[in-house]
Each structure stands twice: as C-alpha cells, then as structure tokens.
Amino acid sequence: MNSRDKHFESRCVHSGIKEYEHGPVVPPIYQTSTFKFESAAHGASLFSGEQKGYIYSRMLNPTVEAMEDAIADLEEGYKGLGCGSGMAAINTALSSFLKSGDHVICSTSVYGPTATLLATIFTKFDVEVTFVNTSFTERVKDAVKENTKVIYVETPGNPTLDITDLKAVADIAHKNGAKLIVDNTFMSPALQKPLKLGADVVVHSMTKFLNGHADVVAGVIIANNEDDYLVMRKTLNQLGGVIDPFNAFLVHRGIKTLALRMEKHSENSQIIADYLDNHELIEWVRYPGLKSHPQYEVGMNQHSNTGGMITFELKGGLKAGEILMNNVKFCQLAVSLGGVETLIQHPASMTHFTMGREAREKAGISEGLVRLSVGIENVEDIIVDIENALNKVSESLEITV
Numbered sequence: 001m002n003s004r005d006k007h008f009e010s011r012c013v014h015s016g017i018k019e020y021e022h023g024p025v026v027p028p029i030y031q032t033s034t035f036k037f038e039s040a041a042h043g044a045s046l047f048s049g050e051q052k053g054y055i056y057s058r059m060l061n062p063t064v065e066a067m068e069d070a071i072a073d074l075e076e077g078y079k080g081l082g083c084g085s086g087m088a089a090i091n092t093a094l095s096s097f098l099k100s101g102d103h104v105i106c107s108t109s110v111y112g113p114t115a116t117l118l119a120t121i122f123t124k125f126d127v128e129v130t131f132v133n134t135s136f137t138e139r140v141k142d143a144v145k146e147n148t149k150v151i152y153v154e155t156p157g158n159p160t161l162d163i164t165d166l167k168a169v170a171d172i173a174h175k176n177g178a179k180l181i182v183d184n185t186f187m188s189p190a191l192q193k194p195l196k197l198g199a200d201v202v203v204h205s206m207t208k209f210l211n212g213h214a215d216v217v218a219g220v221i222i223a224n225n226e227d228d229y230l231v232m233r234k235t236l237n238q239l240g241g242v243i244d245p246f247n248a249f250l251v252h253r254g255i256k257t258l259a260l261r262m263e264k265h266s267e268n269s270q271i272i273a274d275y276l277d278n279h280e281l282i283e284w285v286r287y288p289g290l291k292s293h294p295q296y297e298v299g300m301n302q303h304s305n306t307g308g309m310i311t312f313e314l315k316g317g318l319k320a321g322e323i324l325m326n327n328v329k330f331c332q333l334a335v336s337l338g339g340v341e342t343l344i345q346h347p348a349s350m351t352h353f354t355m356g357r358e359a360r361e362k363a364g365i366s367e368g369l370v371r372l373s374v375g376i377e378n379v380e381d382i383i384v385d386i387e388n389a390l391n392k393v394s395e396s397l398e399i400t401v
C-alpha cells in the first residue's frame, strides 16, 4: 500500500497487492464467509482488536481489503471501505455522520437516487435537507445553518456536469464544523483527488470508471483519517452493505488500467464534444473541456483532464431524441456509464419517459437532452455512428444540416 513514491500509473497496477501463500502476482479470491481462530485466546484478541486478523467477511476479507487499500492509495486517503454498490457507500457515509435534528446541504446536480435517499429516507429520521446548486459557492455559504453537519457534493454533477469549487466548499464546511463528502465517480482519482482539495470523505460508484468494464455493481468510501474510518467501518458493519470477494477482485483488476482508460476517455470525449459543438442539430454541448462550460476555469484547476461524460441538447426535442436513439448502431442504448464501451441515453424517451413532460421540465430534464458516456474505442467509429444517426434525425424532421 505504501507506494506513493511511485507514479500514479504504476500505483494503478501495483497498489494494494501483498504477499500471499505460493507467491501469486494477483491477490487470491478468499471466497470464504469466516476464518478459523487458532484458540479461544486468539479469537478473543481478534475481537478486542488487540491482534489484527480476519474474523468474518462482513467485517473484513483479504481480497476486499486489497482492493480497498489500492483505491485508498490512488485517492491518497487513509483507508477504503468496499461496499456492495455506490448507493450502499453513499448511505453508509451519510449515516455515519448524520443524526436526527441535523441538517445536510446537497448539490442539486447529483445522481437521482442520492437525492431521493436524502429526501425520502433521511427525512424520515428527521434529518433536514437543503438542495443547493453548489457550483455557486455563495449559495452554499447562505444555506449553512447551525446544525449543518454534512455538505454533499458531486462534481462534475449528474447530468448537467456542473462543477463545484471543492476548495471553497471545503472551507465553508470546516468553518462550520461540517464534513464535506464528495462523490468522485465521474472523474475518478486518475483525474481528481477531492481529499487533496479539502474533502473529508470520498465516495464512488465503482460500477462506473473504477471497475470500468460494465460487469460489476460496487461502491467504495475513502476516509481521510483513522477516526472517520473507524466510525464508518462500524456503520458499514451494522448496515451490512459490503462488497463480496469476487466483485472486489474484479474491481481491483479493473483499476490496473484506470490511468490509461481515463486518458483515452478524455481524449475521445474532447474530440466528440468539439464535433457536437459545431453541429447544427445540436443546441448546446456541456463538457468540462469546452471553454463554454460555465465553470471551465474552476474545473481546469481541480481536475487534470476532462473525463468521459458529455451532455448535449438536440434540436427537435423528444422526437429527435427518439430518432437518434433508434439509429445509433455502434453506441449502445443503455444507462450507467464509465465502461470501455460508448453508451448513449436520452432521458426524455427512456429513463424519465413515464414522468411526463411537465414533471421532466420541473426536474430540469429538457426534451432533447442526451447523455453520452464515451468509451475507449477508436473515436472515428463513434463519430461516424453519431453522424449517421444525426443525418437520420435531420432527414426525418426535415431540418437541413
């Protein structure tokens, strides 16, 4: 785990891997629920914490711990906690620092279920929630109350890609004795390290870029110090939302190529964002690498590259979106993001169709909004596919391109 004298790409390959029996170069999958004690005294010393060791896989498992150590190393944090999903990680982190009567400030631009978790589950336990567009630092400051215990930020946020100034928001949190929790799913530690910018806790949906291969649902929390780690480890053990050894193994395998993948995701996305930006059928494009992004400067100061997520607005609304979805052949129609394959999603005709137009508008989901998770394929193949589908849109709508 102590490999910080090595470069990031090297740490992606080597972090978290220890010595194991027979000398394997990758951590074995310890597919066991429980571990034998040598004696009653040994069991007692493990339970009391006097001696370090494994007891039961909900508490700690060597394959899971190897992956946790790797990601904690990449985020430059104290220690990681593997969770069964991104939502389990978010729930565990929030539950660790909030109690009845507390107040939490959350970005308006967050993963939908995160907002729903706070607004429907946490409020049942008398936690007060204020949603704020955290890309406006002043609005965060104004929303702070005496009982604010957590500020929760996703940057770039879902699906608007709004960017929040983490240093500024960390200052606000710490002046008021609150914790700053950051969802770093969209950038990954390859491009952005929130703990270095003042965040107290980082959470991830490892389902996305960390694993990177669209074959695992998993999450992780990274603590920045021992106290927070122990509190969250206890919460995770009680709530029970742990990751299993096989999925931990797969994620650990996935992160070996994280640095390479994030570089390619960013390179492809910049080319596609520029292409879309110059296309007459596109109303606007939001991408952290475009100078037209409202928080372009803030972003450039806190991430080292601009990532794999693009949002754009198609002219022609719902109908145009449907035609685009039905005519892409190489980009795959699917939710989720962060895998090696390019995925395309049109909320108005897909995930948010049943809501109806009015409710969508209220939620800020415009009729022509399209979200692209750019993969690591050859960028020409992606652009040709989008171009062909856009031509079908203009033919059908008789919009001249």
Ligand SMILES: *Cc1c(COP(=O)(O)O)cnc(C)c1O
Binding pocket: 085, 086, 087, 088, 111, 114, 154, 158, 183, 185, 186, 204, 205, 206, 207, 208, 217, 218, 219
């Ligand atoms: C997908 C996602 C989550 C939830 O993660 P799951 O692994 O699906 O539970 C949380 N935050 C962001 C930004 C996500 O994209």
